[in-house]
Every structure is written in structure tokens, then in C-alpha cells.
Amino acid sequence: MRQHVNPLSQFFQLPLSLPSKNDIFSKPHYPIHLDIGSAKGEFLIELATKCPEWNFLGLEIREPLVTLCEKKRKLLELNNLKFLFCNVNVSLDEWLKDLDYGQLKRVSIQFPDPWFKRKHFKRRVLTINLLNSVAKSMSEDGEIFIQSDIFKLIESMTHTIDKSRYFNRKDLGCLELIDKNPYNVKTDRERFSLERNLPIYRVMYIRNSLLFIN
Ligand SMILES: C[S@@+](CC[C@H](N)C(=O)[O-])C[C@H]1O[C@@H](n2cnc3c(N)ncnc32)[C@H](O)[C@@H]1O
Numbered sequence: 001m002r003q004h005v006n007p008l009s010q011f012f013q014l015p016l017s018l019p020s021k022n023d024i025f026s027k028p029h030y031p032i033h034l035d036i037g038s039a040k041g042e043f044l045i046e047l048a049t050k051c052p053e054w055n056f057l058g059l060e061i062r063e064p065l066v067t068l069c070e071k072k073r074k075l076l077e078l079n080n081l082k083f084l085f086c087n088v089n090v091s092l093d094e095w096l097k098d099l100d101y102g103q104l105k106r107v108s109i110q111f112p113d114p115w116f117k118r119k120h121f122k123r124r125v126l127t128i129n130l131l132n133s134v135a136k137s138m139s140e141d142g143e144i145f146i147q148s149d150i151f152k153l154i155e156s157m158t159h160t161i162d163k164s165r166y167f168n169r170k171d172l173g174c175l176e177l178i179d180k181n182p183y184n185v186k187t188d189r190e191r192f193s194l195e196r197n198l199p200i201y202r203v204m205y206i207r208n209s210l211l212f213i214n
Contacts, residue, residue, distance in 0.1 A: 005061055007123050012061060012087040018095040019084070025055045026079035032057060032099065033106040036088050036125060041069030043110070043187040048073075048081035050185070054105075058083040059092065088125060093133040102139030109146045111189035113153055126157045128164065135166035135212050142207040143170075145182060147200055149193040154201035166212065167205040178202040 005012065021028040031054055035044050038058025048056045060066050060083065069083035086092070096104065112125045126146070134144065144167060148154045161167050181190060182204060193200050 007061055007087050007089060007125070013090055015094065016086045016091045018086060018091055020095075020098050021055070024057070024082040024084075027055070029100070029103070030055045030080065031105040032103055033108070034059065034104060036092075036107065036109045037061075037112045038069065038083060039065055040188055041065070041072065041083055043108075043183075043185055044081055044083075045069075045072060045076065045078070046185045047183060048078045049076070052080055054080060056081045059086055059088050061085070061087050089127060089130055092130065096133055096137040099137050101137070102142070104134065104137040105142050107134050107138075107142075107144045108183075109144070109157070110187045111148050111193075112146075112157075113148075121156075124153075124156065126160055128160060131161060131164045131167070132212070135164065135207065138166075138207040140207055140209045144205040144207075145202070146205075147181070147190065147202040149189070149198040149200050151199070151201060154203065158203055161203075161205050166207060166210055168208050170204040170206050178204055 021032070033047065033054055033056050035056065035058045038044055038060045039062075041058055044056045044058045048054070058069060058081075060069070063085040066083045066085040073081050073083065109126055113123070144161065146154065146157050146161075148157070162169070179202075181187075181202070186194070190200065
């Protein structure tokens with residue numbers, strides 16, 4: 001399996017029409033947690049097992065990983081979880097339009113980019129357009145959780161979110177970094193980093209009360 005794909009290549013720039021929430025979840029009105037760059041899916045599989053009153057969607061640009069995740073999900077008969085193949089920067093906005101306002105409650109973007117070089121900046125997943133799509137669908141108190149083991153990447157992500165008018169860092173007193181995953185479930189990359197004693201930078205943002213203006 002390829003380690004990385006280039007999201008800017010022509011193939012990945014073609015928008016995909018993702019199936020609606022009614023076709024992928026057995027209880028489509030439940031609150032939604034969206035995990036961007038879900039990779040091998042273990043994080044969402046564990047969460048979906050623990051939280052049957054939530055729906056979970058993992059989006060991933062490497063299609064073979066999605067096929068594997070879907071096999072695991074079906075074996076476990078998890079009907080509150082789905083993995084879909086897409087480039088989130090191209091296909092997510094349309095999917096979100098189908099949700100009830102405020103139904104999207106959580107977005108996690110964890111160890112998202114293999115692109116730390118400056119020249120690859122344009123390939124990074126967290127863009128202002130992506131944030132606006134999320135902000136449009138989230139009501140006040142929805143959350144975005146980000147984590148990375150690369151300081152430059154978390155710095156760039158926080159810079160992008162701080163510029164947005166729709167999200168505020170969760171007030172943790174003087175400390176803005178969180179010391180553990182707030183969902184009590186670790187991702188693959190998180191385990192890898194912890195095993196190697198790499199630093200992990202985590203930040204939680206909360207949707208504020210500003211109405212979205214197009
Ligand atoms: C370093 S991995 C981290 C995976 C997982 N979140 C974890 O913490 O273990 C980043 C994942 O994001 C995916 N990804 C990168 N850009 C993407 C995009 N534009 N749309 C969807 N997935 C993307 C990659 O294919 C990769 O599987």
C-alpha cells in the first residue's frame with residue numbers, strides 16, 4: 001500500500017458524491033463525530049463500540065485502507081460507523097450540507113499530514129475552506145480536536161483555526177495544550193509516538209456563537 005498520495009493530483013481533485021447519512025447509519029439523526037484521515041480506523045472502531053448513541057464517520061484518501069476498515073466494521077456489525085474514501089478538501093462540503101444544523105458535534109484531525117516541508121504546504125488537509133465547511137454545519141459548542149507530534153504542524157493548524165472567526169480554543173486556564181486524548185481512545189499514530197516518547201501537541205477548539213456568513 002502506498003504510504004502517501006498527492007491530494008493535489010488530478011485524480012484526487014475530482015469531487016465524489018458521498019452517500020447520505022440516511023444510507024450509512026441505522027440511526028441517522030444521532031450526533032456525528034467526523035474523523036479526518038481515519039487511516040486504519042482503529043480509533044473510530046473502538047469509539048463506535050463504546051458510544052452506541054453517536055454516529056462516527058471516518059474519511060480517508062487512501063482507498064485500500066477504507067476497504068480494510070469497512071471489512072472490519074462489517075464483521076463487528078457496527079451500524080453507527082462508516083468509512084468512506086474521498087479527499088476531504090474536495091468532497092466533504094457537499095456531504096455536510098445534508099446534515100441537520102448542529103448535528104455535526106465533533107471533528108478530529110489527528111496527526112494529519114505527512115507534509116512537513118514548506119514546499120508541500122498546499123497539500124495540507126486543514127485549510128480555511130475546510131474549516132468554513134465545518135463551521136457552517138456545527139452549532140455552538142461543537143468541537144474540533146487536533147493533535148500532532150510535529151510542532152510546526154500543530155503551529156500551522158492552530159494558526160489557521162485561530163484566524164477563523166468561528167472557533168475559540170477551549171479555555172484550560174493558562175494551559176492551552178491537553179495532556180491526553182479527550183476521547184480516551186488512542187489513534188495508531190498516537191500509540192506510535194507515545195511508544196517512542198515523542199512529544200504530542202493537542203488542542204481543542206469549540207464552535208462559538210457567531211452565525212456563519214457565506
Ligand atoms: C499520518 S496519518 C494519521 C492517521 C490517524 N489519524 C492516526 O492518528 O493514526 C494521516 C492520514 O490522513 C490521510 N489524509 C491526508 N490527506 C487527506 C485528505 N485530503 N483527505 C482524506 N484523508 C487524508 C492520509 O492518507 C493518512 O492516512
